[in-house]
Amino acid sequence: MEVERIIGSYSSKINGPLLFVTAGIHGNEPSGVIALQEIFTELHRSKPQINGTIVGVCGNQLALSKDQRYIDRDLNRTWTKSNLSTDAVFPHELKEMRAIISVLKHHQKNNHEKQYFLDCHTTSSASVPYISVQDVNDNFTWAKHFPTPMVIGFSDIITGDIDHYLSDIGLTGFVFEAGQHTSQDAVVNHKAIIWLALKEACGLHFEQLSKFPESVTTMVNQHRSKQKTFKILYRHELKKSDLFEMQPGFENFSKIKKGQLLAMENGAEIRSSWDAYIFMPLYQPLGDDGFFIIDTVV
Known part of the structure; x- marks a missing residue:
């Protein structure tokens, strides 16, 4: 799967938040990328009014093109202080990490009033969709806007993950696990969470789209009753x-x-x-x- 670093961006030129969405951090998890591609197609077709900007970014480009989890090291274990301060070129994932940071810094120059992130993932086994959230800043309060189970504490156990880095530099957000890697349900769930994030963060009105996103209806109907919180x-x-x-x-x-x-x-x-x-x-x-x-x- 060949994908540009910036999968897409959209703005109505109205001041507001930055919604920074990453997908394909693991190269064997394409559903978030597919969901972003479909969402940007719809945004540019319907041209709804939003506050701020949404940017969709491809994570491990090379691994995604090879349909493998990573090239040398797991990109979602790469965001450590030592790696962030080095100019080393190995492992390959250091290059991918720096490219993602470069995109983020470019958009941060616009001085958005608030910055949100959403990191799209899937799992090797079958799973209901869920949020993995680090309970720092206002991440947990933000995550409660969304109708899926939540797991807290993952970033307290794992080091070098992108959501830990983004939280540390002041963004608000969470990781969303949409289901099994190759499941069509995972694409639907990723589209739903991105649409809902656009609504909550950027004030999107679904009525301005060419049609109401069915993925949102599916997620809300199927998962609101399952909004429990778990700890590791x-x-x-x-x-x-x-x-x-x-x-x-x-x-x-x-x-x-x-x-x-x-x-x-x-x-x-x-x-x-x-x-x-x-x-x-x-x-x-x-x-x-x-x-x-x-x-x-x-």
């Missing part, structure tokens, strides 16, 4: 040398019992220590996270 209890980290195999059949938010077999690792059984929920079970060859354990926030 445990991360099962993997080393490159580990032989890891998740047990089949798990999906995000699947209930698990204490003592239940979750995976095999280097010939040993991995069993749950909690009555809780499984989160992000690994069913792809690349990744540092075998699975997470989460539970509802009381």
